[in-house]
Amino acid sequence: MSLDYGGKFSKPGYDVKTADPNELVFSSKYKTLRVKAQGNGIITQTGGRQVVIAHNLGYVPYFVAHVTPDIGFALVGGSSAYSIPPYVPVVTGACHMERQVYAYADDINLYIKLGDDFGYNFYSTGLENGDYANQNGGLANGLFWCGYDPGLGWNEDGAIRFPQVIIDKSANVISAQLKIYIGSRDGGDEVKADVYGCDTDNIGSFGNPFSESKTSAHSTTGTTQGAGSIWSITVTDIVNEIINRGGWTSANAMAFLVYNNGTTGDNGVFLTTAQDNGVYCSNSCLQVLKYNNLCNYKYTIYYNKIE
């Protein structure tokens, strides 16, 4: 006995007995998408920049996820528009950034995650001599160092300036990272540093930034990273201290002083202009996150099985 039964409905105006597949609204010959679950929410920085949605089907289901754009970068379609991941804004001249949102599923969960750069604003130096300074080396476009040189017997202290940092005075910066591209390096041991901000409303092109007042907030850090890496230093408290100054205005300049902090031996990291030439996202930059709520998401999980 065969079980050759079924049913179909045609679109209005088509004879159900002769209609082509795309002229049918339903045919038991074809599977349809069957919805198991739908939902929505907000992906936040404090929530780990991801959501995990349990489906517990025991197999990988079909799914689709939609999210709103990166509010830290561009508002394609407006802040309330949803798109299907990946969402990857492209700006001519920008260096590579992970600004996408991506979704994937396994046997248990649906995951929606943000790329590492999603939500962040990036501020570059002006690529001028007055944007880079060295305690014992003067000013030079793109030249910055930090560490210790036993041959010369001096600390290698560097300073870097960002001429236009767009943060409202009322903002509460969630996270700020100073990124230093390590163009070259002396030694392989840890370079130890203590990082301060210049405690100034709007610091001008460098003369001697090491004579400026320092912020009370500072960041003790170090790196063993090699050439080609980006040294990431948390400066959230420093940035908040500067924008809370009475005279701070959005788009003012901000500068950081990176002092050697006990590096021993011939160990230092160096940045040069050749590695720091992006106007949208220089390899050395100030990366700032101003929002905790990063994007809205909607998802649909289907019963259909990926197999």
Place this chain on the structure above:
Amino acid sequence: MTFDYGGKISKAGYDVKSTGIENQIFNSEKNCIKIAFTGTVSDTISSGGGSTTFNLEHGFDFAPGFLVWFEIDGSGEWFFMNTQGSFIDYVNCNPYSDETYLTIPIINNGTSEHTVVCYYAILADEGA
């Protein structure tokens, strides 16, 4: 002769004669997405721009809609088509359809060789 027949089914708890479309699970006036074919294709693709392309003949005389997910190196994690980034070593899978084929190009722009499996569902409905 007209063909003014049809049917609708409501969600549990709603009167099928009066409830709106949002509370119906089937209405013959509204198209259902119909899955005509499903399957998988796979290949091992070299790093640094290695690529492979699958052309899947669908037999329709229109460019059908489609859904594709892909898995890398047997991870058990299936990504929606067009996903790319460092977390999948810059492998990308950007499919498209025309009146003859669903075409699935896969490019490995990463630093390691990868085995990529693509699951596809070709719809018996025209793409948007």
